[in-house]
Every structure is written in C-alpha cells, then in structure tokens.
Amino acid sequence: MNQKTTSKWFNLLTGLSGKVLALTIIFVMLGEVLIFLPSIANFRIQWLKTHVAQAEIAALAAEAAPGQIVDDDLRSTILKGAGVEAVSLSRGDKRKLVLRNNTDTMVDETFDLRSGNYFPTVMEAFSVMFLSHDRLIGVIDKPPAMSGDYIEIALHEWPMRDAMLAYGLRILVLSIVLSLIVAALIFAALNRVLVKPMQRLSTNMMQFGDMPEDRKRVIAPTRRSDEIGIAERELESMQRQLQGMLQQKGHLAALGLAVSKVSHDLRNMLTSAQLISDRLGEVKDPTVQRFAPKLISSLDRAINFLNQTITYGRAQELPPRRERVCLHDAVEEVFDTAKLLGGDDIQLINEAHHSLHVDADREQLIRILTNLTRNAIQAIETRKGPNSAVRISGDREGALALIYVADTGPGIPPAVRNKMFEAFQTAARAGGTGLGLAISAELLEAHGGKISVSSSDEQGTVFEISIPDRVDTEKGRVLPFSKVAKN
Ligand SMILES: Nc1ncnc2c1ncn2[C@@H]1O[C@H](COP(=O)(O)OP(=O)(O)OP(=O)(O)O)[C@@H](O)[C@H]1O
Numbered sequence: 471m472n473q474k475t476t477s478k479w480f481n482l483l484t485g486l487s488g489k490v491l492a493l494t495i496i497f498v499m500l501g502e503v504l505i506f507l508p509s510i511a512n513f514r515i516q517w518l519k520t521h522v523a524q525a526e527i528a529a530l531a532a533e534a535a536p537g538q539i540v541d542d543d544l545r546s547t548i549l550k551g552a553g554v555e556a557v558s559l560s561r562g563d564k565r566k567l568v569l570r571n572n573t574d575t576m577v578d579e580t581f582d583l584r585s586g587n588y589f590p591t592v593m594e595a596f597s598v599m600f601l602s603h604d605r606l607i608g609v610i611d612k613p614p615a616m617s618g619d620y621i622e623i624a625l626h627e628w629p630m631r632d633a634m635l636a637y638g639l640r641i642l643v644l645s646i647v648l649s650l651i652v653a654a655l656i657f658a659a660l661n662r663v664l665v666k667p668m669q670r671l672s673t674n675m676m677q678f679g680d681m682p683e684d685r686k687r688v689i690a691p692t693r694r695s696d697e698i699g700i701a702e703r704e705l706e707s708m709q710r711q712l713q714g715m716l717q718q719k720g721h722l723a724a725l726g727l728a729v730s731k732v733s734h735d736l737r738n739m740l741t742s743a744q745l746i747s748d749r750l751g752e753v754k755d756p757t758v759q760r761f762a763p764k765l766i767s768s769l770d771r772a773i774n775f776l777n778q779t780i781t782y783g784r785a786q787e788l789p790p791r792r793e794r795v796c797l798h799d800a801v802e803e804v805f806d807t808a809k810l811l812g813g814d815d816i817q818l819i820n821e822a823h824h825s826l827h828v829d830a831d832r833e834q835l836i837r838i839l840t841n842l843t844r845n846a847i848q849a850i851e852t853r854k855g856p857n858s859a860v861r862i863s864g865d866r867e868g869a870l871a872l873i874y875v876a877d878t879g880p881g882i883p884p885a886v887r888n889k890m891f892e893a894f895q896t897a898a899r900a901g902g903t904g905l906g907l908a909i910s911a912e913l914l915e916a917h918g919g920k921i922s923v924s925s926s927d928e929q930g931t932v933f934e935i936s937i938p939d940r941v942d943t944e945k946g947r948v949l950p951f952s953k954v955a956k957n
C-alpha cells in the first residue's frame with residue numbers, strides 16, 4: 471500500500487468523513503432499536519390476542535356440545551388446537567371455567583390486556599426473550615366475539631418466546647440491511663454536501679498558506695447560499711486583502727531599499743561637500759567666517775542622520791538620546807538655517823527664555839522645530855504681509871516642557887487638518903511630501919511627548935509641543951534637572 475492510499479484510509483478514520491460515517495451508523499442503529507422495541511412488544515400482544523380469540527372459539531364450541539359435556543379426548547384436542555391450557559368466561563358476576571386440561575393450571579403470572587398501557591408491555595416483551603424456563607401464564611382480555619364480559623386463558627409462555635425470537639431475528643437481519651442502505655445514503659449525501667466542500671476549504675487554505683502571493687491560489691467561491699458558501703466568500707475576501715497587504719509590504723520594502731541606496735550615495739556626496747566646506751573656514755572674509763561653522767554643523771548633522779538610516783536600513787528612528795537642552799539655543803540654531811529659507815521679510819522671533827531647558831534629544835528637537843518652522847515659512851509665503859513672523863516660545867508646567875510655534879500664515883487648509891500627522895496623507899503643498907509633521911509626531915512620541923494644533927485661523931496657526939521630563943523609574947519621580955530648569 472503506498473503512502474497516498476494509507477493517508478486516505480487514515481483520513482477516513484480520523485477525518486470528518488470517518489466521524490460522519492461513525493455517527494451515521496450509530497444514529498441509524500439507535501433508530502432501529504427504537505423501532506424494534508415497540509414492534510416486538512406489539513408482536514407479543516398480537517400473539518396473545520390470537521390465542522385469546524382461538525380459546526374463545528374453543529370455549530364456544532365446548533358450550534355448544536349436547537349437555538355441554540365434552541369427553542377428555544375431544545377436550546384435549548380442542549385445547550391443543552387453540553394452544554391453551556384452560557379457558558374461563560365471565561358473564562355478569564358469573565365466572566365459568568369452560569375448558570381445562572387435566573394438568574395443574576396454577577399460573578405463574580397474569581397479564582391483563584385490557585389496560586392498553588404501552589410502557590409495561592415493552593418491558594414484559596423484553597424480559598420474555600431472556601426467560602430461562604417455561605412458565606404458565608394467565609391472560610385476561612375482552613372476548614373478541616363478545617361471548618362474555620371478559621375471558622381468561624392459561625397458556626405456556628415458551629412457544630411465544632420461540633416465536634418472538636424468530637421474529638426478532640428476522641427484524642434484526644432486516645434492520646441490518648436497512649441500516650446499511652440508509653447509512654450509505656446518508657453518508658454519501660453528507661459527504662457531498664458537507665465533507666467534500668470542507669475538504670476543499672481546508673486544502674485551499676493549506677495551499678494558499680504555502681504561497682500567499684500566488685493569485686491563482688485564491689479560492690473560487692461557489693454560489694452556495696449556506697454557511698459554507700459564506701465561509702468560501704469570506705475566505706476569498708480575506709485572501710485578497712492579505713495579498714493586497716503583502717503587495718503593499720513589498721512596495722514598502724522596495725522603497726526602503728531605495729532609501730538606503732539614496733542615503734548611501736548622498737552621504738558620500740555630502741562627505742565631499744564637508745571636506746570642501748572645512749577649507750572655507752580658512753577664508754578670512756567675515757561673512758564666510760560667520761556662516762562656515764553653521765554650514766559645517768548642518769553637513770555634520772546630515773551625514774550623521776544618513777549614517778543612521780543606512781545602518782538601520784529602516785524608516786524607524788533611533789531612541790532619543792536625551793539631555794538637558796537649552797530651548798533658546800536650539801531655536802537660535804533652527805532660525806539660523808531657516809533665515810536663508812524665508813528671506814528678510816519674514817521675522818523669526820525667538821521668545822524662549824535662556825533658563826528654559828527641555829529634556830530631549832538635541833538633534834531630534836532641532837529636526838522637529840526645523841520642520842515646524844519650514845512649514846510656517848512656507849505657509850506665510852502663500853500670503854505674505856508686512857508683519858509676517860514666526861515666533862517660538864516656551865513654558866514649563868511642572869515636569870512638562872511646552873513649546874509653541876506660531877505663525878501669521880493663512881491657517882491650515884481644512885482638507886488637511888484631520889490627517890496632517892499621518893505620513894504621505896497630505897500633499898496639499900506643491901513640492902511637499904507630507905512627511906514633516908508625521909516625522910515630528912513620531913520623534914515626539916518617542917520622547918513620551920505630543921504635538922497638536924492649539925489654534926489655526928486666518929490670523930495664523932499655533933502648534934503646541936509638549937515634552938515630559940524623564941521619570942526616575944526606580945524611585946518613580948521626576949529627574950532633578952527639571953527643578954533646575956524651572957528657574
Ligand atoms: N503652519 C502651517 N500653516 C498652514 N498649513 C500648514 C502648516 N503646517 C502644516 N500645514 C499643512 O500641513 C501639511 C502637512 O505638512 P507636512 O510638514 O507634514 O508636509 P509638507 O510640508 O507638505 O511636506 P514635507 O514633508 O516636505 O514637510 C502641509 O502641506 C500644509 O498644507
């Protein structure tokens with residue numbers, strides 16, 4: 471036997487088919503037993519009633535004899551023909567023993583067929599089949615030919631037991647044949663309606679699981695309207711969704727690779743620029759002397775950042791390296807580069823107090839503020855007025871540092887407002903990628919902080935940033951530097 475046939479038989483035993491087959495046989499058998507018990511009880515009752523009827527005819531024949539006297543030979547012939555040992559008829563309150571064999575007619579048990587009670591007859595019939603010795607029993611019933619009020623007969627139980635066993639055997643054979651036919655039909659029907667479709671579903675799931683990208687492996691749902699049809703259609707939609715997600719993941723992976731490649735080459739170009747700018751420091755011109763260090767530190771920052779991206783090969787930020795950062799100084803640094811962007815007609819006002827310190831990663835804080843300042847300048851540029859300005863101020867509420875970036879721009883377009891902190895969701899501005907705010911929000915989240923729009927209308931927009939000081943996790947209290955920072 472090869473492996474395929476073995477697993478087929480194994481499936482039949484342990485799989486759904488085997489279970490359906492076993493259950494079908496059990497329930498059909500149970501059905502047969504439920505039919506068998508009342509039918510054997512009914513057979514016994516009919517057998518006894520036939521003997522009652524025969525005994526009545528025998529009794530009437532005996533009464534019709536001249537002088538109602540029947541000789542011994544005739545009496546035993548009549549009783550034997552009727553299959554009973556004694557017959558008595560009752561009319562009114564008179565009871566008359568019409569026929570009786572010469573033997574002892576003391577009965578072991580009497581059954582009254584007039585009651586018509588169903589349950590005891592089933593029990594009685596069942597116990598008769600297991601009798602170990604013959605008994606003489608009495609039976610009381612209404613005489614079928616109405617020759618009296620009731621008739622009593624005495625007869626041996628053994629012949630009845632033999633007839634019942636023969637009948638039971640016939641029924642048993644018939645039951646087995648019928649059970650097999652019915653079980654086969656039910657099994658075939660269930661197999662077709664339930665088992666096969668379930669097998670199709672599970673096989674499809676396994677095959678799809680092996681290669682979920684393969685479009686040909688998506689299940690083709692049938693037009694069934696029942697639960698299996700629903701399962702097929704739901705599975706199809708889940709498989710398609712999964713394929714969509716896998717495809718998106720594939721695109722993102724390709725994008726990640728592209729970013730790594732771009733970062734790599736860009737870093738090399740910037741490194742060359744850095745070497746050249748180092749030489750700028752040697753030029754004596756005061757303007758060059760003023761800008762050269764800023765240019766160098768910007769390039770440093772860019773190269774560092776690209777290095778991180780390449781090393782990690784993913785768009786996830788490094789955990790912040792937090793330190794005590796003077797907000798005023800950080801804002802100065804942001805404005806120094808932003809000045810070149812905004813020109814002279816946009817004022818950049820640093821209102822952060824020298825004493826205000828923030829517990830943050832310096833580089834990341836500068837990136838956040840740069841993003842917000844660039845956005846503010848870009849917004850103002852769409853509607854420049856005489857008093858256009860970007861203003862950054864700060865405050866402290868206990869262990870929470872608050873930073874406000876306010877501009878005099880036209881306000882955030884309503885279409886953008888709901889999803890401006892999600893990546894790639896806003897491309898309202900030409901040349902914008904819609905990443906600046908998403909990156910800022912992510913960086914702040916890593917600090918346990920938040921960014922939100924505290925107001926935005928035609929007069930301008932104010933973004934609010936909050937950064938909590940670190941908590942000393944061992945002692946569960948705020949690090950001491952915030953107390954220093956407060957004054
Ligand atoms: N201060 C602001 N005033 C008005 N609109 C703003 C302001 N800041 C942001 N927005 C709106 O939110 C959008 C999203 O800004 P975000 O910085 O995330 O992306 P971007 O500036 O379009 O692109 P980039 O990735 O280059 O920063 C902007 O396109 C702009 O429409």
Ligand SMILES: [Mg+2]
Pocket residue numbers: 841844845902905906907
């Ligand atoms: Mg931006």
